[in-house]
């Protein structure tokens with residue numbers, strides 16, 4: 630009986646150690662480095678419930694809005710639930726209602742909905758408290774937040790709407806790009822950590838990247 634108890638206790642300790650030390654699997658083994666830019670589309674591998682939670686299992690961008698045609702941009706992670714598209718020419722993402730200049734052919738996470746989350750296993754090279762910037766569109770005010778290793782590290786971060794009544798093309802309300810150098814701040818410890826991006830309120834956001842630290846602009 631005593632032996633069994635020792636085995637069970639031992640197993641519990643190993644399990645706890647595993648959970649406490651658990652980090653995810655960076656996309657293609659390329660761990661993103663902070664401070665710096667966190668590209669939203671390079672989230673961890675592992676699928677629904679492990680690397681992310683998405684409202685539907687379809688990728689509404691890659692392979693759908695952007696039909697499978699053998700190209701990297703159209704087929705980027707198209708079998709995964711996180712919804713991904715890329716900035717396009719033709720007065721789509723390079724429209725006159727942008728608040729900041731927009732690079733074309735850059736991937737972003739879109740079709741965001743409250744309750745969705747995405748994990749990134751990152752390497753922090755220098756500990757510190759950093760401002761969080763973002764390149765985004767938002768058809769209505771929204772809120773996101775960031776966890777580090779499963780604990781809220783930012784509180785609610787407000788994303789200001791980029792809706793513009795002057796634009797009469799309805800679908801383009803999702804394509805007015807803006808950026809902020811500081812929607813909040815975060816304290817990061819050196820080492821490997823799992824960062825979780827949460828969509829708190831309002832879907833309708835397209836998130837290209839988060840920037841941790843001083844903007845490179």
Ligand SMILES: [Ca+2]
Nearest residue numbers: 683685687710
């Ligand atoms: Ca989806």
Ligand SMILES: [Ca+2]
Nearest residue numbers: 683712740741
């Ligand atoms: Ca989604």
